[in-house]
Amino acid sequence: MNPNLKIKETLSLLIIDDHKMVREGLKIMMASLKNSIHFNVQEAESGEDALTKINRFNFDVAIVDYQMPGMSGVETIQRILRLKPHLKILALSNYDELSYIESMMDAGANGFVLKNIEPGEMLKAIRTILSNKNYYCNDVAIKIIEAAENKNTQKVQLEKILSTRETEVLRMIAMEMTNDEIAQKLFLAKRTIDTHRQNLINKLNVKNTAGLVKAAYKFNLIEQ
Helix, strand or coil, X not given: CCCCCCCCCEEEEEEECCCHHHHHHHHHHHHHCCCCCEEEEEEECCHHHHHHHHHHCCCCEEEEECCCCCCCHHHHHHHXXXXXXXXXXXXXXXXXXXXXXXXXXXXCCCEEEECCCCHHHHHHHHHHHHCCXXXXXXXXXXXXXXXXXXXXXXXXXXXXXXCHHHHXXXXXXXXXXXXXXXXXXXXXXXXXXXXXHHHHHHHCCCCCHHHHHHHHHHCCCCCC
C-alpha cells in the first residue's frame, strides 16, 4: 500500500450475508479495529436487502457473501455496481474453489477472502482495495497461482502435440462451427479441414467431435 495514501478515519461499511452469526462476528471484528479505522457498519441479510440500503446510503466498502439464497453473491455485486460503480467490494466465502473466486472477481469484486480471516488481515484487505488494488487472502492467492501454472503447463503440452493451425481448428470445432464454416473462415478447402479434424482425433486420442470439444476445454481453448 502507498504510505502516502490517506484513508479517512471513519469508513461506512455494508456487510451482506444471510447468516446473522457471520454478520455479528464481522461487526465485532470491525469494532476491534477502531484504533486503526472506525467503521460505521450496516447489515443486509440478502442481495435484495443490500440494494435497498445501497440506494439509501453511501458506503465506502461492501463485504459480500458468495453463497446466498435468492440473489447470489455474483448477481448482488453486479447489481450493486450498476448503482454505485465506484464502491469497493470484498468477496467473502467459506470456500476457496477457483470457480467461486473467478466468478466473484469477474462480477467486479476487488478482493476475495475466506470467513476464517483474522482482524489484522481484514484491515489489510480493506486498505488494499481502497488503494485501488486487488486483495486475496493467502489460500485464495495460492489457488490462483496454481491455476495459472496449470494453464501454462497445458499450453506447453498442447504446443508439443498440435500445430498452430490444428489448435485453431480445434478451437473452432469447440465453438460448434461446421467444417464448411471453418473452411470459409480460414480460407481453406473443406477437404483440408476434414484432414485437420481427423488428425486432431488421432493426435488427441479421442473418438469423435464430442471428444475434441472436451479436449478444447481441457486445454483452455474455450472458457468454461
